[in-house]
Amino acid sequence: MQTYKVAIVGTGGIAAVHASNLSRTNNRAELVAACDVDDARLQAFADEHGITGRYQSLTELLAEAKPDIVHLCTPPMMHIDQAIECLEAGVHVLSEKPPALSLADFDRLNTAETEGGAQFSCVFQHRFGDASAAARTLIGGTDFGRPLVARCDTLWYRPDEYFDLPWRGTWKAEGGGPTMGHGIHQFDLLLHLLGPWEEVNAIASRQARATSTEDLSAALVRFENGAAATVINSLLSPRETSDIRVDCEFATIELSHLYGYATKDWTITAAPGHEDAISAAWTGQPLERGSGHSAQFLAMYDALDAGQPLPAGADSARQTLEFAAAIYASAFTGQPVRRGDIVPGHPFYGGMDGEGRGTRALDSTALGSTALASAARA
CATH class of the missing domain: 3.30.360.10 (Dihydrodipicolinate Reductase; domain 2)
Structure with a gap:
C-alpha cells in the first residue's frame, strides 16, 4: 500500500477536519504542504499540524512540494479553477463541496482530467x-x-x-x-x-x-x-x-x-x-x-493503489x-x-x-x- 503525499489548500475550519482525519489513515497519507493567502492563518495551521511546506500560492505549491493529492478546502467559488490547475499539473484533486458553482464550470474538468492524467473527486463522505x-x-x-x-x-x-x-x-x-x-x-x-x-x-x-x-x-x-x-x-x-x-x-x-x-x-x-x-x-x-472524511480518504487511496477510478469521482459528482x-x-x-x-x-x-x-x-x-x-x- 502506497503512502500518498497530500497538500491542503485553504486553512479555514474545514481544513482542520481534513488534517485531523488524515492523521487517522494508518500512515497512508503524509501531509507535506499547506497553502493560504492569509500568512498568519497558514503559519498557525501548519504549526498545529506539523506541516513543513508552507505556501501562499497554489502554483508554487504544485511546483515545489509535488504532492500526489491536493485537498481543496477553499471557499466554493475557488474550487473549480484550483481543481483544473491541479489536474493540469497531473495532481489528483479531492475538493470540498460544491465541486463547482455551475454545470458549465464543472464540465471544464473533462479536458483537464484528460490532459493531465489525474482524477477529480468530491468530498461526499456520507x-x-x-x-x-x-x-x-x-x-x-x-x-x-x-x-x-x-x-x-x-x-x-x-x-x-x-x-x-x-x-x-x-x-x-x-x-x-x-x-x-x-x-x-x-x-x-x-x-x-x-x-x-x-x-x-x-x-x-x-x-x-x-x-x-x-x-x-x-x-x-x-x-x-x-x-x-x-x-x-x-x-x-x-x-x-x-x-x-x-x-x-x-x-x-x-x-x-x-x-x-x-x-x-x-x-x-x-x-x-x-x-x-x-x-x-x-x-x-x-x-x-x-x-467521515477518513473513510473516504482510505477509499480513495485503495482506488489509486488498484489503478481504479476514484470513488465520488467526476461523473457521480456531476x-x-x-x-x-x-x-x-x-x-x-x-x-x-x-x-x-x-x-x-x-x-x-x-x-x-x-x-x-x-x-x-x-x-x-x-x-x-x-x-x-x-x-x-x-
Whole structure:
C-alpha cells in the first residue's frame, strides 16, 4: 500500500477536519504542504499540524512540494479553477463541496482530467460508512424489496451573523443557499442509495435570512426505479437534524444524525412477517465503520493503489450537481425538470441563479419587509 503525499489548500475550519482525519489513515497519507493567502492563518495551521511546506500560492505549491493529492478546502467559488490547475499539473484533486458553482464550470474538468492524467473527486463522505454501503446493497434486493417512498431532510440553523463573511449567502461566491452548500451532503447520499433521479418539482424561498440566495428549498422527486421522495434543505430550523428515510416493500431504513453518523444512527424496521429475514440481512452486512472524511480518504487511496477510478469521482459528482441545478430550475421557473434537461444553452446550465431568474423570483416572494430584499442585494 502506497503512502500518498497530500497538500491542503485553504486553512479555514474545514481544513482542520481534513488534517485531523488524515492523521487517522494508518500512515497512508503524509501531509507535506499547506497553502493560504492569509500568512498568519497558514503559519498557525501548519504549526498545529506539523506541516513543513508552507505556501501562499497554489502554483508554487504544485511546483515545489509535488504532492500526489491536493485537498481543496477553499471557499466554493475557488474550487473549480484550483481543481483544473491541479489536474493540469497531473495532481489528483479531492475538493470540498460544491465541486463547482455551475454545470458549465464543472464540465471544464473533462479536458483537464484528460490532459493531465489525474482524477477529480468530491468530498461526499456520507457515502463511505459501512451502514450506507449495506443500505445501498439491500435497497432493491430480495430481502428489503423495491424502494417506494423516501424523504431526505437537512434541517439546519444558521443565524444572521453566519452570513457576516462577505462571500456567504451569495450566488457569485457560493452558487446558492442550503441547496448547494448544506443539503448537498444528504441528498448526495439519497442519490447514492436510490440511483438515478428522473424528475424534480421544487420550490425555493427566502424566508428570513438577508441573503441573495434561498434559505429554504423543497423538492418532490421521482426516481428511475419508481420511488418518490421529498427533499428539504433549510437553514431556519432551531432543532437541527439530518434525516433520510427509505420505505421499501419489506423494510424501512432510517438514518438520523447531524453532521456525521455511526452505525447506531441507523434504524431498520421490518414489515410484519418479515422480521427474521430483515434482521438477518442487515446484521449479515459489515457495519463496523462509520461515516467521515477518513473513510473516504482510505477509499480513495485503495482506488489509486488498484489503478481504479476514484470513488465520488467526476461523473457521480456531476449527477449530484445536476440535481441541485434541477431544484433551482424547477423552483424558479415553476416547471418540472427532468434529468438531462439542463444542457448548454439552458439558462440554469451557466449558474444556479438562472441568469437572474432566481434573484428576481426570491425578491418578489421574500417574506417580511422590503428591507430584507434590499439587504440581500447589498
